[in-house]
Amino acid sequence: MTGSRIYSVTQLNQDIKNLLESNPSFHNLFVRGEISNYKPHPSGHHYMTIKDEGAAISAVLFRSEAARLRFRPQNGMKVIARGRISSFPKSGQIQLYLADMMPEGAGALHVRFEQLKEKLYQEGLFASGHKRPLPEFPQRIALVTSPGGAAVQDMLRILARRWPLAQIVLCPALVQGAAAPESLIHALKLAERHSGADLILLGRGGGSAEDLWAFNDENLARAIYASRIPVVSAVGHEPDVTISDFVADLRAPTPSGAAELAVPDGADLLDAVEQMRRCLRMAQQRRCRQAEMHVQTLRQRLSARTPARYLAAQEHAVQGLHDRLQRALQRELEEKAAAAESLQQRMSSGMQHAIERRYARFIRCEAALDALSPLRVLSRGYAVASDPQGKVVTDAAALVSGDPIRIRFSRGSADCKVQTVYKMRET
Amino acid sequence: MAGKKKQTFEQAMMRLEEIVKTLEQGEVPLEESMALFEEGTRLSAALYTMLKTAEQKVTVLDESTDGQIVEKPFEGGENAI
Numbered sequence: 001m002t003g004s005r006i007y008s009v010t011q012l013n014q015d016i017k018n019l020l021e022s023n024p025s026f027h028n029l030f031v032r033g034e035i036s037n038y039k040p041h042p043s044g045h046h047y048m049t050i051k052d053e054g055a056a057i058s059a060v061l062f063r064s065e066a067a068r069l070r071f072r073p074q075n076g077m078k079v080i081a082r083g084r085i086s087s088f089p090k091s092g093q094i095q096l097y098l099a100d101m102m103p104e105g106a107g108a109l110h111v112r113f114e115q116l117k118e119k120l121y122q123e124g125l126f127a128s129g130h131k132r133p134l135p136e137f138p139q140r141i142a143l144v145t146s147p148g149g150a151a152v153q154d155m156l157r158i159l160a161r162r163w164p165l166a167q168i169v170l171c172p173a174l175v176q177g178a179a180a181p182e183s184l185i186h187a188l189k190l191a192e193r194h195s196g197a198d199l200i201l202l203g204r205g206g207g208s209a210e211d212l213w214a215f216n217d218e219n220l221a222r223a224i225y226a227s228r229i230p231v232v233s234a235v236g237h238e239p240d241v242t243i244s245d246f247v248a249d250l251r252a253p254t255p256s257g258a259a260e261l262a263v264p265d266g267a268d269l270l271d272a273v274e275q276m277r278r279c280l281r282m283a284q285q286r287r288c289r290q291a292e293m294h295v296q297t298l299r300q301r302l303s304a305r306t307p308a309r310y311l312a313a314q315e316h317a318v319q320g321l322h323d324r325l326q327r328a329l330q331r332e333l334e335e336k337a338a339a340a341e342s343l344q345q346r347m348s349s350g351m352q353h354a355i356e357r358r359y360a361r362f363i364r365c366e367a368a369l370d371a372l373s374p375l376r377v378l379s380r381g382y383a384v385a386s387d388p389q390g391k392v393v394t395d396a397a398a399l400v401s402g403d404p405i406r407i408r409f410s411r412g413s414a415d416c417k418v419q420t421v422y423k424m425r426e427t
Numbered sequence: 428m429a430g431k432k433k434q435t436f437e438q439a440m441m442r443l444e445e446i447v448k449t450l451e452q453g454e455v456p457l458e459e460s461m462a463l464f465e466e467g468t469r470l471s472a473a474l475y476t477m478l479k480t481a482e483q484k485v486t487v488l489d490e491s492t493d494g495q496i497v498e499k500p501f502e503g504g505e506n507a508i
Binding site for chain 2: 135136137139147156159160164165166167168169170171172190191194195266269270273274276277279280283284286287288290291
């Protein structure tokens with residue numbers, strides 16, 4: 001105890017955990033052993049010990065991984081387990097954290113499967129960039145499968161229902177047994193080179209892991225990868241996964257599923273075509289109505305400008321001007337007439353006045369005249385004396401006694417002889 | 428033996444979609460739109476016929492011992508290897 005570090009238990013256990021986790025071999029290893037002390041916990045996690053004749057190690061399978069287990073672990077069962085090594089700092093207990101577990105017989109296969117899968121994955125055979133899209137409307141489909149059995153019948157039935165337009169070419173192969181991988185590869189190449197297909201469905205119906213084993217063959221995987229025609233793999237039932245499934249361009253859960261995925265549904269397409277027919281009709285009707293309205297608009301605009309219209313407009317204008325002219329003339333005439341009338345009136349009233357004035361004057365003159373009328377004088381008692389020559393005598397001096405004179409009275413006259421003359425005295 | 432009929436299903440479908448889209452956009456001269464409409468109607472009728480009257484044809488590739496490859500009609504299940 002000379003200057004060496006003194007750990008706390010917490011530190012120590014943590015360091016142990018770190019040390020274990022830093023070892024790459026412990027990240028993903030396989031262990032062969034026998035299950036004992038198996039305890040499924042209510043939490044869903046499974047606790048057990050895996051042991052062999054010489055030693056034992058604690059193991060735990062968490063609920064998420066336990067769901068994938070395809071058998072029920074039991075004490076005494078020999079298994080191959082896959083997992084990582086670490087420790088639980090609280091207790092310091094070293095544990096195998098299980099990712100997967102397989103009963104021994106199948107386990108050997110399982111190991112090979114996992115190892116091949118990893119290898120091909122690393123080589124890039126599963127890369128999604130390499131996967132080709134399937135043709136939307138396949139014209140020829142090659143089926144690489146067993147010609148007997150339910151799988152091919154299922155596929156043919158579904159393909160006939162959904163997409164009878166495609167021609168199907170069957171490339172028969174063995175789908176299980178030792179000769180199967182080679183048979184499958186051969187049939188695949190046949191399909192690729194001689195079927196003229198634009199799509200390949202490769203698979204078989206359900207079976208045990210051993211039955212499906214041919215589809216984990218490495219050479220088959222490489223043949224699928226190398227295929228120039230897209231390949232859909234359809235092996236077994238939904239949970240079965242094979243290497244072919246990883247390397248194919250599309251994985252279908254079952255052969256029937258492959259038929260569904262590979263081709264469109266004719267019924268849907270009929271609907272789509274019908275729909276497009278309707279859209280076509282409606283679009284065209286709209287277009288025609290549009291054109292019709294356009295023509296209508298143009299027609300209206302045109303008819304607003306026809307020569308007849310133009311002339312009518314001109315006529316109208318002329319008429320308008322004519323009317324205005326007439327009215328103006330009329331007004332002019334009326335004004336002149338009125339002026340003339342008023343002049344006339346003024347004239348006639350003027351005349352009237354003049355006449356009246358003249359008449360009055362006349363009357364006055366007449367009256368004056370009348371007043372001056374000798375007859376009037378005579379009627380007042382005067383008499384007019386005139387000599388025999390008719391000349392009026394105004395001066396007595398012109399007379400001598402014995403001259404004849406005529407005396408005119410108001411009524412009648414008398415011829416007389418002058419008796420005595422009296423002359424007017426000069427003053 | 429890929430029939431010309433089947434070869435044009437995809438082409439016919441695409442062309443029909445194209446025509447419908449063009450006409451729906453509505454900026455096509457009237458005469459051209461009538462021509463497109465006729466073409467579209469023809470295509471939809473052809474597609475309809477193809478879909479309605481198609482019958483699945485199944486053959487099997489048979490390889491004889493001397494390497495000859497022959498395509499024969501398949502009678503479900505009888506040509507088991």
